[in-house]
Amino acid sequence: MRGENTSFVGGEYVDAGKYLTIVILGQFIFCSLGPVGAVMLMSGQEKIVRSKLFLNALINLPISIGLISFLDGFGVCLSILLFMAGQNLLLLTSFERLFKYSYLKTVLKSEMK
Helix, strand or coil, rough: CCCCCEEEEEEEHHHHHHHHHHHHHHHHHHHHCCCHHHHHHHHCHHHHHHHHHHHHHHHHHHHHHHHHHHHHHHHHHHHHHHHHHHHHHHHHHHHHHHCCCCCHHHHHHHHHH
C-alpha cells in the first residue's frame, strides 16, 4: 500500500521517492568512481581540482537552468546527478593522466578474476 508506512516521514513526502531515486543514482556514480577528488587534493593538485570544479559549474549551469525550467523537480534532481557525476568524471580523467593509472582497466581486471 502506498500510504502504509508514512508515520516516519509523513504522508506529504511519499511522492519524493521518485526524486530521491535520481539523486541516489548520482551518489552511486559519484561513489563508484572512488575518492578521486580527495586523493588529488591530498597529493597537492588543488589547482586542477579547482579548475575542474569551475569547468563543471560552467558546463552545468546553463544545462541546470534549462532542466529546472522545463522539468521542475525532475530537472533539479537531474542537474544534481549531472553535476556529481560530471565532477568525478572530469577529475578521473585528470587523475588517470597525472598518475598514469587506468581505473577502468583495474575494475575490469578485478572482474575477470
